[in-house]
Amino acid sequence: MIPRISISEAGCHAGETVQIAGWLYNLRRSGKIAFPILRDGSGLMQCVAVKSGMPEELFETVKNLTQESSLIVTGKVRAEQRAPGGYEMDVESVEVLQRVPESDPYPITPKEHGTEFLMDHRHLWLRSQRQHAVIRVRHEVIKAVRDYFDSHGFTLVDTPIFTPAACEGTTTLFEVDYFDDNKAYLTQSGQLYNEATAMAFGKVYCFGPTFRAEKSKTRRHLTEFWMVEPEMAYATLEDVKRVAEELIVFIVGRVLENRREELKRLERDTAKLEAIQAPFPRMSYDDAVKLLQSKGSEIQWGGDFGGTDETILTEDQQRCIMVDRFPTAIKAFYFEPDPDRPELALGVDVLAPEGYGEIIGGGQRIHNIELLLQRIEEHKLPKEAFDWYIDLRKYGSVPHGGFGMGIERCVAWICGLEHIRETIAFPRMLYRLRP
């Protein structure tokens, strides 16, 4: 029985005859020698077929293979300097499972393609090397997120996708017409539920998809994205900032540790990632506005940062920066006010460097029931819908806080991508539902 190996482990099988099951990535050939390059998801393997060294029929089969045909190749692995990856396989036999017909060839060629074409063929685009690198970094980021929280006393408690009301009144919701009594919406944050589970478990996090029906059409937006949200009982704004900082440093460290190859393929300047170390520079909203104004921004105190404002704030920084204490008026109803200056909310945004913008938003939540009721009224929110949320302030209310981190924005930053759409297998955006 000939062992079946994956290309990534070819180095351990030099000199052995093995089988690789994969797809034809590319084929170069001359009259009497052919170099089919095989991919199997774990890597690329250049194979060699020499006409004089094999039956005529086999050479013809190899010579006429088409891109992305599925095949199982048997052959001997050999160290070879000239081959990409350093190993090469001498073809002994080939089993073609499905041959892509010439009449309808694989659409994504090794040459350049435009965004629209690639997005329309996203189901095939995922087979390319660059996409593998991005998706593997995403995998590493998610694994690091889970490992961080799991090893710091957090319990994973996932929150519902169907929700009866808005978590925050402002953003647009996707309505679901199914439930008899009430309109239901797709979640835009698990936070309110997180506050309930944090009062049950102390430290919790949820991790799942989030839906925002914003008419945002920029390189930083998806309508469906994944967010991790930790929430901690007995936590203050300072605790939230410390965890956010630790988490990011941990994630970046893990990617640098385990995904060097992928970062290299993406031509990411890893020195910029090496610089992501604690402590992150802290800045108050007040100071941020002053700094922005001194650099020519139009921003006024009381306004929110625009995309270019975020870039200006981070352009001189090597690390992520943490901006806190925003005007209450521009923040959601649940933020705890600064006891010294009640017009400020104890919220924090973490901005990634190199213009990648906000990757984390969070803060300390209101724990006083009177204040919460007042805010619900000020924001004209339906009090009945928040009965259970108000209950949390009746039965053992404590200071608490947490944040949300957008996985795709984080991955886009770590990979150095121009657009967030490559960080998820099948992006959902304004005007993009297929494939």
Added chain:
RNA sequence: UCCUCAGUAGCUCAAUGGUAGAGCAUUCGGCUGUUAACCGAAGGGUUGUAGGUUCGAGUCCUACCUGAGGAGCCA
């Protein structure tokens, strides 16, 4: 929703208002070490759609469709 830009061969792109072209892909031929292989040949088009201006429109004008980037909003 608004602003800007774009739409020509399967793909990436050319074409002063005057015969619609190249590279890649595909097919055929050549090549025993190729590295997005190379060399030769062939096939491949209602120029996004509908109107308009003009002797003549891929090119100019109007509307619409599709896509891209940005604004507001957000992670």
